[in-house]
Structure formats: C-alpha cells, structure tokens
Amino acid sequence: MYIFLDIDGVLVKEDLPGAEINEDLMKFDEECLNTFESVIRRYENSKIVISSSWIEIFALETIKTLFSSEVAEKIMGATPRLNQPLKYFRYHEVLDYLKQNEAEPWVAIDDIAEHFPPDAPVIVTNPYIGFDKNAADKLEYFLANGELPE
Ligand SMILES: [Mg+2]
Numbered sequence: 070m071y072i073f074l075d076i077d078g079v080l081v082k083e084d085l086p087g088a089e090i091n092e093d094l095m096k097f098d099e100e101c102l103n104t105f106e107s108v109i110r111r112y113e114n115s116k117i118v119i120s121s122s123w124i125e126i127f128a129l130e131t132i133k134t135l136f137s138s139e140v141a142e143k144i145m146g147a148t149p150r151l152n153q154p155l156k157y158f159r160y161h162e163v164l165d166y167l168k169q170n171e172a173e174p175w176v177a178i179d180d181i182a183e184h185f186p187p188d189a190p191v192i193v194t195n196p197y198i199g200f201d202k203n204a205a206d207k208l209e210y211f212l213a214n215g216e217l218p219e
Contacts, residue, residue, distance in 0.1 A: 071175035078180025078196030101199035159184035
C-alpha cells in the first residue's frame with residue numbers, strides 16, 4: 070500500500086510565528102519521525118513515496134538518509150513534479166505516479182488539505198504539530214484495512 074508522504078508540516082514542524090528560525094534545514098523532528106516510523110515498521114506492506122517540494126532541492130538518496138535504514142528501504146521513489154500550477158496539484162502528482170506503477174490502495178499525508186479534492190484519502194496534519202498520535206492511528210487503520218476510517 071502506498072503512502073504519499075509530504076515532509077514540511079508532517080515530519081518538519083512549521084515554526085510558530087515569532088519563534089526562532091530553525092537554521093538546520095535538513096532535519097526532521099525527532100518525535101514526528103519516531104511516531105511515523107513506529108507505524109511503518111509494523112506493516113510489511115507499506116511503500117512510501119515522497120510527495121514534497123524537498124525533491125526539488127535534495128536528491129532522493131539524500132532524503133532517505135534522514136530515515137532509519139529499515140524505513141528508508143520502503144521508500145520507493147518520489148512523485149513526478151507538475152510544471153504548471155494546477156488545482157489539487159499534489160493529487161495529480163499522485164495520480165501520475167500511480168499511472169506509472171502498479172495500482173494499490175493509497176493514502177496521502179499532508180498538512181494542506183486543499184492540495185487534494187475533498188474525497189481523496191488524505192491524513193491531514195497540523196503544520197505546527199506535524200505527524201502525531203492522531204495521524205498515526207489513522208495511518209495504522211489504513212495499513213490494516215486498506216482504507217481510512219469514516
Ligand atoms: Mg507540507
């Protein structure tokens with residue numbers, strides 16, 4: 070099962086207004102990463118596809134090094150980037166990826182719900198909190214059942 074994973078607002082928390090700017094750009098939030106990885110580790114069938122603007126800045130192999138090696142092995146690639154601005158652009162990038170690969174149930178994890186149509190399977194995170202227990206419960210449900218809870 071595919072997990073289309075955004076990074077900013079999911080594994081990297083957005084700085085609160087007025088907060089000190091985090092200079093270390095290439096670093097995940099430890100707690101968000103641990104919460105995410107603890108679910109992924111329990112499901113053999115999970116396949117991660119990076120769906121983030123990070124792919125425009127860093128090589129996929131570099132991004133993989135920020136995950137534990139066990140989880141990095143499950144990163145299959147990244148979604149192709151759309152050149153033109155498009156409504157629901159991230160959703161279209163997911164569809165492009167699925168067209169080029171075997172179709173399987175999928176879910177996206179993103180802090181911006183508006184990147185997807187309302188009926189798309191998305192776990193929406195709060196950008197200031199990132200991937201938390203609530204998101205982990207939904208991801209776990211998806212990996213166990215192939216769909217999100219109602
Ligand atoms: Mg984001």
